[in-house]
Amino acid sequence: xxxxxxxxxxxxxxxxxxxxxxxxxxxxxxxxxxxxxxxxxxxxxxxxxxxxxxxxxxxxxxxxxxxxxxxxxxxxxxxxxxxxxxxxxxxxxxxxxxxxxxxxxxxxxxxxxxxxxxxxxxxxxxxxxxxxxxxxxxxxxxxxxxxxxxxxxxxxxxxxxxxxxxxxxxxxxxxxxxxxxxxxxxxxxxxxxxxxxxxxxxxxxxxxxxxxxxxxxxxxxxxxxxxxxxxxxxxxxxxxxxxxxxxxxxxxxxxxxxxxxxxxxxxxxxxxxxxxxxxxxxxxxxxxxxxxxxxxxxxxxxxxxxxxxxxxxxxxxxxxxxxxxxxxxxxxxxxxxxxxxxxxxxxxxxxxxxxxxxxxxxxxxxxxxxxxxxxxxxxxxxxxxxxxxxxxxxxxxxxxxxxxxxxxxxxxxxxxxxxxxxxxxxxxxxx
Ligand code: GDP
Ligand code: IMO
Ligand code: MG
Numbered sequence: 001x002x003x004x005x006x007x008x009x010x011x012x013x014x015x016x017x018x019x020x021x022x023x024x025x026x027x028x029x030x031x032x033x034x035x036x037x038x039x040x041x042x043x044x045x046x047x048x049x050x051x052x053x054x055x056x057x058x059x060x061x062x063x064x065x066x067x068x069x070x071x072x073x074x075x076x077x078x079x080x081x082x083x084x085x086x087x088x089x090x091x092x093x094x095x096x097x098x099x100x101x102x103x104x105x106x107x108x109x110x111x112x113x114x115x116x117x118x119x120x121x122x123x124x125x126x127x128x129x130x131x132x133x134x135x136x137x138x139x140x141x142x143x144x145x146x147x148x149x150x151x152x153x154x155x156x157x158x159x160x161x162x163x164x165x166x167x168x169x170x171x172x173x174x175x176x177x178x179x180x181x182x183x184x185x186x187x188x189x190x191x192x193x194x195x196x197x198x199x200x201x202x203x204x205x206x207x208x209x210x211x212x213x214x215x216x217x218x219x220x221x222x223x224x225x226x227x228x229x230x231x232x233x234x235x236x237x238x239x240x241x242x243x244x245x246x247x248x249x250x251x252x253x254x255x256x257x258x259x260x261x262x263x264x265x266x267x268x269x270x271x272x273x274x275x276x277x278x279x280x281x282x283x284x285x286x287x288x289x290x291x292x293x294x295x296x297x298x299x300x301x302x303x304x305x306x307x308x309x310x311x312x313x314x315x316x317x318x319x320x321x322x323x324x325x326x327x328x329x330x331x332x333x334x335x336x337x338x339x340x341x342x343x344x345x346x347x348x349x350x351x352x353x354x355x356x357x358x359x360x361x362x363x364x365x366x367x368x369x370x371x372x373x374x375x376x377x378x379x380x381x382x383x384x385x386x387x388x389x390x391x392x393x394x395x396x397x398x399x400x401x402x403x404x405x406x407x408x409x410x411x412x413x414x415x416x417x418x419x420x421x422x423x424x425x426x427x428x429x430x431x
Contacts (some may be wrong), residue, residue, distance in 0.1 A: 072252020206254025
């Protein structure tokens with residue numbers, strides 16, 4: 001039985017983290033986002049109503065659970081306020097259970113502009129970012145010039161920091177990008193107006209989590225993006241600008257690493273990726289189209305079609321190592337229901353040489369071709385199934401093989417987008 005659990009994406013994001021965090025929140029007291037920003041799009045579907053959360057922790061639909069936007073997150077207040085207002089309108093947000101770290105950095109309008117303009121300049125070399133200003137915001141944090149949520153509480157300090165930043169940013173925007181720069185007054189006034197709305201939530205969230213832990217409360221840490229998008233451990237340079245792996249949870253929420261009891265990885269029963277970069281098991285043509293349409297594989301944040309491909313056991317075994325995974329949640333099994341044959345990548349080949357270890361170097365990874373084993377499809381509807389033993393035998397075999405190849409036991413199988421479409425094998429909070 002675990003008290004504090006971290007959920008991470010085991011692939012390139014969009015594995016279904018939102019759905020699983022929503023389900024596990026039932027057993028938790030506090031849900032914490034610890035990295036990333038509104039590049040994330042986490043979908044939760046309850047009673048046929050669909051929510052996509054970009055900054056709000058995916059536990060927010062449960063009453064009386066504390067939801068924390070932790071120290072390691074980058075916050076675009078425009079997006080956050082929009083999410084608050086949508087939830088307020090629906091009568092879901094009570095104004096009491098949201099907590100935003102003072103230390104979380106702000107995404108500023110110039111970050112968004114720099115993100116989009118730089119991508120345009122890169123042309124064919126672009127990363128395919130979400131254009132939300134994530135990279136430039138983390139750059140400023142590392143350069144020690146970032147503006148933090150806590151700065152919103154001090155008008156003079158905020159204005160001073162903004163002024164210093166704008167001098168440099170406008171210089172670059174005007175002289176390098178040849179664009180019109182930003183007006184300090186405009187940004188200042190719009191951010192001060194937004195500060196009024198979110199100031200009550202800005203606090204020392206590390207202390208809040210620490211106190212909750214001392215009270216023996218259960219904490220769920222909600223990762224964004226996925227292992228292969230981690231800035232250190234992902235397919236660099238085609239990655240995001242934060243650490244997305246389990247080790248980032250304590251750092252990004254201000255607690256000690258020894259307090260995390262379990263790491264759970266979410267993986268699709270196949271693979272998807274949005275944006276550029278190597279993807280060895282990627283499918284093309286009609287096969288890809290069919291899987292994309294069937295899985296509804298369009299980005300929850302940008303609406304871009306996701307690239308789709310077969311399950312890559314090397315990638316998952318790698319994610320198991322980097323995150324220290326204790327359990328796997330396999331999502332979207334139902335999407336494979338009507339396929340006659342399924343492939344699973346069990347190795348890579350390059351110039352006659354074979355490897356079974358995932359190479360993260362993007363240039364190297366791009367050269368590999370996958371070695372597949374073929375599985376027979378089960379050709380049955382799995383969407384109503386609630387017990388593992390009730391799955392078609394061929395689907396059971398497929399899952400067992402994914403467990404064997406990844407070296408991690410499956411603790412849940414998701415067979416549909418709704419909260420109830422789930423085969424629960426072992427709840428990590430209670431068993
Ligand atoms: P996240 O970023 O990891 O939270 O994942 P996204 O929300 O971006 O993408 C996952 C998509 O798959 C969403 O549209 C979910 O509603 C949907 N989804 C999640 N689990 C399942 C499942 O088991 N089956 C099907 N068909 N859809 C699912
Ligand atoms: P969730 O949390 C999938 C990808 C972008 C791009 C790269 C860098 O919903 O799983 P960025 O804007 O972060 O600088 O873009 O990372 N990316 C995601 N892909 N799911 C996400 O989040 C992503 N967040 C960023 O497409 O390739
Ligand atoms: Mg997503």
